[in-house]
Amino acid sequence: MTSHDARLRDTCALVTGAARGIGAATAELFHAHGATVYLCDVDDDLGNSVAAKLGARAHYRHLDVTDAADWSRVTAEMADRGHPLRILVNSAGAASKASIMDTSLAELRRMIDLNLVGTFLGLQAAGAAMTAGGSVVNLSSLRGVLATAELGAYGASKFGVRALTRVAALEFAEKNIRVNAVCPGSIDTAITAGAGFADDDMDAYVKSIPMQRRGLPLEVAKAILFLAGEESSYVTGTDLMIDGGSSAGARTPKLSSS
Numbered sequence: 001m002t003s004h005d006a007r008l009r010d011t012c013a014l015v016t017g018a019a020r021g022i023g024a025a026t027a028e029l030f031h032a033h034g035a036t037v038y039l040c041d042v043d044d045d046l047g048n049s050v051a052a053k054l055g056a057r058a059h060y061r062h063l064d065v066t067d068a069a070d071w072s073r074v075t076a077e078m079a080d081r082g083h084p085l086r087i088l089v090n091s092a093g094a095a096s097k098a099s100i101m102d103t104s105l106a107e108l109r110r111m112i113d114l115n116l117v118g119t120f121l122g123l124q125a126a127g128a129a130m131t132a133g134g135s136v137v138n139l140s141s142l143r144g145v146l147a148t149a150e151l152g153a154y155g156a157s158k159f160g161v162r163a164l165t166r167v168a169a170l171e172f173a174e175k176n177i178r179v180n181a182v183c184p185g186s187i188d189t190a191i192t193a194g195a196g197f198a199d200d201d202m203d204a205y206v207k208s209i210p211m212q213r214r215g216l217p218l219e220v221a222k223a224i225l226f227l228a229g230e231e232s233s234y235v236t237g238t239d240l241m242i243d244g245g246s247s248a249g250a251r252t253p254k255l256s257s258s
């Protein structure tokens with residue numbers, strides 16, 4: 001990449017959930033585009049190793065997104081070090097799968113706390129720290145757009161992320177802070193190693209995707225880069241689907257040839 005192509009030169013970004021998956025791919029892409037990146041996660045070993053591989057301009061910090069004090073500590077440190085927050089990507093999250101009747105209250109609360117409260121605290125931190133304007137990208141999901149059986153707790157958190165995204169866009173516009181969401185379909189990461197996904201028929205699921213494949217973390221990161229940077233300077237309060245066509249509508253069933 002030439003310096004001319006570096007879209008985030010002289011910009012400071014904080015990416016949560018940056019130890020792996022979509023967050024790690026986003027941090028790496030931002031870094032390649034010249035940003036100073038604070039990679040934040042609760043998996044300190046993995047997060048440190050991702051940051052170490054990137055080298056200069058990459059800093060790992062422990063930040064539990066559900067902990068307001070962690071947000072204050074890291075954003076204050078960024079300001080102190082001359083790295084004021086300009087881009088925030090709220091990628092930390094987890095998924096779990098169970099019917100409403102089989103979802104414990106503790107599990108519902110865990111999903112809401114991590115995926116929704118974590119995003120809320122990130123928005124509050126951005127609203128306070130982005131004194132010169134900025135851009136926030138939240139990770140919602142296809143499951144935050146299309147209700148999906150057995151993804152009640154996860155879906156509720158991700159529908160909520162879209163609501164918070166739009167409200168924040170309205171409230172932060174006068175601060176010159178844009179707020180958008182991406183809604184990935186099935187992306188090939190470790191997130192489905194979580195509770196409830198072991199019995200899924202992945203082949204059948206992939207056949208239901210119009211593009212007939214799962215997405216890659218980098219394909220989401222590229223969309224996040226667009227929303228984070230100047231190329232989307234008049235875009236706020238929107239959701240960008242990154243789902244291989246899954247939310248576009250239904251395909252016509254083929255008649256059996258027999």
Ligand SMILES: NC(=O)c1ccc[n+]([C@@H]2O[C@H](COP(=O)([O-])OP(=O)(O)OC[C@H]3O[C@@H](n4cnc5c(N)ncnc54)[C@H](O)[C@@H]3O)[C@@H](O)[C@H]2O)c1
Pocket residue numbers: 016017018019020021022023040041042043063064065066090091092093094095114115139140141142183184185186187188189190191
């Ligand atoms: N992978 C998909 O198919 C998919 C689809 C739609 C939306 N998403 C969303 O994208 C985001 C990233 O998902 P992924 O697939 O990269 O998942 P992942 O499981 O690979 O990565 C999630 C990261 O979040 C971190 N994390 C967990 N709890 C945390 C906390 N309290 N504070 C800080 N970090 C924490 C984990 O340590 C991990 O590094 C999530 O919000 C997820 O809901 C993923």
